[in-house]
Amino acid sequence: MSRTSPALGISVMAVAFAALSSTAHAQAQAPQAAQADTQREYEAIIVTAQKRAANINDVPMSITAASGDQLTKLGVTDASQLTKVVPGFTYNETAYGTPVFTIRGVGFQETSLGASPAVSSYIDEVPVPFSAETVGLGLDLERLEVLKGPQGTLFGSNSTGGALNYIAGKPTDHLTGGFDASYGSFNTVDLQGHIAAPITETLGVRVAGRYTRGDGFQRSMTRPGDRLGAKDFLQGRVLLVWEPTSNWKTTLNFTALRDRSESLSSQFTQFVALNDGPLIPEGFRSFPRAPEDNRVTDWDPGVDFHRNNRFTFGSLRNELDLGDAAHITSLTSLQRFRRFQPVEGDGTPFNDYRAESFGKINTFYQELRLDGKIGNASYIIGANYEYDFVNDNTIQYYTQSSSASVFGIPLGPTRPNTQQRLRTYGVFGNLDYELSDKVTAHGGIRFTQANRELLYGCGQDIDGSWGLVSQAIQGYIHFLRGEPITSTPIPIGGCGTINLENVQPEGAHAKLNQNNVSWRVGLDYKPTRDVLLYVNVSRGYKAGSFPTLAAATTRQFDPVVQETVLAFEGGAKVTAANGRIQANGAVFYYDYKNKQILGRIPDIAFGPLPSLVNVPKSRIWGAELDVTLNPIDGLRIRPAITYINSKLGDGFVNFDSFGQQLDFSGEPFPYTPKWQANVDAEYSFPINDGLDAFVGGNMLYYGHTNGAFGQYPVLAINAYTTFDARLGVASHDDKWRLQLWARNLTDKYYWTAAYRVNDSVNRYPGSPRTFGATLSFRY
Template identity: 45%
Template sequence: MKQFSTIVRGLAIAALASSSGIALAQATAPAETAVADAASVDTGDIIVTAQKRAERLRDVPMSINAATGDHLKSLGVTSSEQLEKLVPGFTFQRTVYGLPVFFLRGVGFNDTTLGVSPGVSVYVDQQPLPFSAMTRGAMLDIERVEVLKGPQGTLFGQNSTGGAINYIAAKPTDELKAGVEASYGRFNEITGEAFVSGPLTSTLSGRIAVRGERQGDWQRGYTNGDTIGRRRFVNGRAILDWKPADTIRAELVATAWHDTSDTQQPQTVAYTPLLTGPMARPVPFPLATFPVSPRSPRAAAWDPNGDFVRDDRLYHISGRVEVDLSSAVTLTSLTSYADYRQSIPLDLDGTTFSSGVSDDTGRIKTFAQELRLTGDTPSGLKWMVGGNYQHDKVFERLIFDPMITSGTAVGPATFDSFFVDNDQKIESKAVFASLDLPLADRLVLQGSVRYTDQKRDFAGCVRDNGNGQISAALGLLSTIFTGAPQTIPLGGCGTLGANFLPAPIVTGKLNEDNLSWRASLNWNLDSQSLLYANVTKGYKSGSFPTLPASSAVQLRPVPQESVLAFEAGAKLGFGRMLQVEAAAFYYRYRDKQLVGFLVDPVFGPLPSLVSIPKNHIQGAEITATLRPVAGFTLTASGTYVDTRIDRNPINPTGPYGTPSDFVGQRFPYTPRWQGSLDAQYRFPAFADLYAFLGGTITARSSTTGALLSGDPAVAALEAGLKIDGYALVDLRAGIEASDERWRLELWGRNITNKFYVNGVTRNSDFTTRFAGMPATYGLTVRYRFN
């Protein structure tokens, strides 16, 4: 016990010292950081495929965070949303309708639309999951994850300005292997995972993995004591590897998951009617006197008569074929088809009144095909050429039933429920090439380029559900504006077209092309150290919004955005004891896509897509991994990101409808400082058993959930859109067999029960936020069969 307490005190002192001196003085780095078990893995030699070929992480001239699947589990990271624990510079936000949005170095797109192309793209074994809602089950039975920072698009199929996340699934093995894992935690959380892998014939092997999650209610009604928040999630993947000859390799992967959990309910921050005066609708509930939510992780309020069980599911089939045309040339084909469906019910106002229930329903069908040739020469030259095709069909329908707010009226015409439709068809074609050219001993010039042509067709509008309310209200509005009687059929499109006349549907086209490229000069000082400098130009496609728009003008798309990124970095190894990675970067950011606000003549101030013409980002990262003694690993990472808007968009409008000036403001959901500290000590306990102790501290500074107007008249209201900084502490301890075949672990996440926010927005009459999880703790048991 004395040894145990001494170790714990030592870890605590190291954690506090490092977090104040390193992690919060921040600079970040891509990291080999918390890459693997502190006991035995040299993180500098982890193999990654960030450039679509197998390389040591320390030899790749770009900012990358990489971690093994086992280490992710020890950190409690089971979904992309939790990568903040591992990747400084990465942030996660939940939109008002519960969809995930990812940011890297301040670059991301926090639109609520299901069919929006993300700023940070996600892949599984280089196969795309092109929309963020599809990423829920990507972290099943993975070998590792690679997070690439900076614009990506020259080598990966989907352009993105922020970065890319590539999950590498664990592959079938040549020998029979199996494993099981089970956890029990707070709120009666029960999770189980299992896999079996091995040969089926002399040329065919397979692997099957499944995971189930079950948890009781964790949110509590702060006005009535009701509970909500149960989790029900199942996930499965099957892989077949076929090697009919030494020169041919084929892989078929089938993945499916189904989520029937309760949706997380938002917390009410403030009630501010959209409209006042004669155009406002009298609200039949005392919303103004409903108490705002306390700053408690579990607090919530929702319609007690509502059904808030989501129904989200994904089916994904992909194939990979590799043929060695010669000893130096390989042909690779990647084929992918995915079908995603969702139903996300939510109480938007965060009260117990029936005043803001919605259901975000939708379907995505996406097909992608890539062909590429890769080769190398005895002189060290490496090359790649290829093409990519992708076709997406996305239909989204927001159902508001009822949506009783002050903005749902046009004179005497009022409406309680309506639909918002967004139907998009997206076709992308691209060709790409890359070249690695040795200039001298250990000095290499790299270049890559991709030309992309994308066509996006849109059809959508706001319509009633057949009760005629929207038709009557917007028909009356059209009559007022045109001076002639206008009618809209029941269930017809209510969004008014040109000259405020009724239109059968609002349609639009967005045809864009771009040339993304990357140039890199890197110098290997020795087998452990690398210096590099990169210049990268990247794009993200434009987008059509999903809005309850009374005018077709509000459904205009935003054009594609671009980032020109300059980065210089170093990856330095000092034996196994110390590894350091550092980078500095500067981005010139053009036409940044952002969710701003506009004043709708019917609905009042509403979220709207805006294009910020000129912006910049600058910052630095550092990661240090120290192994002073056998079994002990300490990893500290930090990042500093300074984002700025340099030029206003057209008619800048604040979240409360006031004219604004955004110049000089930082981007929403972009803390200036982020840092993390991870420590683990593994030591012999007795017999053939080892004990381990570990902990992780993650911290970030304050940010906002929207661009603010700076108007003193609404300063008190806009204060509710600010997100405080916070620090979270996780701990773990346990024992395992010396050969790591079995493991018993006790863990705690957010052990101080810190209140923190990962999403806040002005929606209709309400400002609401999503709180992070409270303290959780539990026990995990794992066993591997060989």
């Protein structure tokens, strides 16, 4: 697809508007009674973006919301596919398999298990604080709300880009249930279902589960018949709601999952030696570039790439309703995540880089808040506390790489390890005041104290070789300083990372305690029931962070300080033509300070090595428009388009992915395309009194961007366009539905990430073309 592809989305919108105008004109000439028969109100979507229920068209901020059934119909089973439905949202995985969410260019490209995201995820307003834990949050949803822009006042730190709020399905006052059963390419079976029922007059239960399995779809370039990427995913949820009195409700949510799928391999693009050396095999130096095929790559033979990731989530929500003036909510949560995740780093059968990431996260969260309405004022006041413990480990294997020999000493596997403890305290308040029946003022503020402690940070020895290399580096440092050449022996399993102050091998220990005040002020004007105009100014913060790295010196563990985004947004939400048009648009400008990135710092033995750094100044501006059109009965068209212009400020100098020190002033952000567009359309029509047929499709356009600073062509992520299609039949009341579908219908070759690791440049390919069928049933 050419770089001008956004025009396709605009053209679709223009054609749809023209068709709608023609329809509206014809209706104006028809009798009033006939016109009434064709009127359709835009379906009301209730969201809790402001921590209380409201119609989405009355909430003065940019929100995308979709029901669980809508997501199922579109094949959106996890956050990686949200680009189909959420304008301005991007998803990619780092070289270590860590997912990264970005909204309007605000994200955090970090690899560590304990890296706090810039776009946070929530289940029923309870935070799931780290991105690695978010796989599987889409189980049995009532809806998903994607909030854009800083959400610091009500949702707290680490939501400078926005927030994903997953609303779980709830028990019902009568027996209900349903299932979705899919079978598709590569023998993929996806079964999910739920059942809800009252147990007593005051107690209800909802049980949901999902199981996914499938064969590997990636093919080896060098070993015919070898496959990778098998799926084996299981999760379940039990949700209880107890209402002992008319004003007291308790909700208990217990969710668990385990993921034993195989990690996917990246595609090898180019050989670029980190330091070069005799241990690099000639076969790796001359290994061919992966073909332009989403399925073809390579990986180390004889290695088991099955994950063993487990997540348990428990939350208790208590609500006490004291009338319109006071409603008390308490949220309590315990969460436990365990990870074992192999990573193929170079996409070849050679061991230039392979890793096994393992670790754990324990989280406790408590929030207490009071909200209500007094006269013209709606208020929220509250406080919360979060405790996180993160133990992050990665065993790195690189026996056939330039890193396998340092000062002539063979280097075996190493184990970067960090242990971190995080304590976060927050107090917040929000006030919405109706100045008149058409104008409402909004204000919010939050104070946050974020205390992060690096209990231990080290590159640990495994077989004795890293200990010998560390001793050699110690001696070299003393030599450069003109000091007697000495070194401290390191036992097997000991810490080889060197403290430059005393030139001793020892783990890093540090504290980063920071506080901030997030705030938001805004004004909205509702001249009619169908029009909302708003302006907002908000400031949000993302907490500082320590990395997990293969650190030669403790300097690499230096943290980045908190970043801040000052955001200006103006927007409109318009319902027109008796509900046949819903148009939402916004323009925005972000003043970004201390943006956190994974950059590089010089190392005495290895050259520039990864480290977290702050970008002093940068900015983003852009606009977005999404529209829902019903030009005729049965036809729904949803076009959306986003433009984002990102730019680093002057004076930011760092190292690129190839070790060159450059001035990156004026460059756009990585993983931030200027243009994104999607169009979803569906036409349904009756076959007989009880049966409907439907046909639909989805187009996604993702613009050109880059995987790193420096704008190197080899790290480019080219623009691409994908198409999905669906057709099927359904009962008139939508109790059951049979759908045939195709995703990436044209089998477009594309990639979602590009990076340099060790001696290679690699890409993560997109999903290949798949076909399948889904049977859905509700009762």
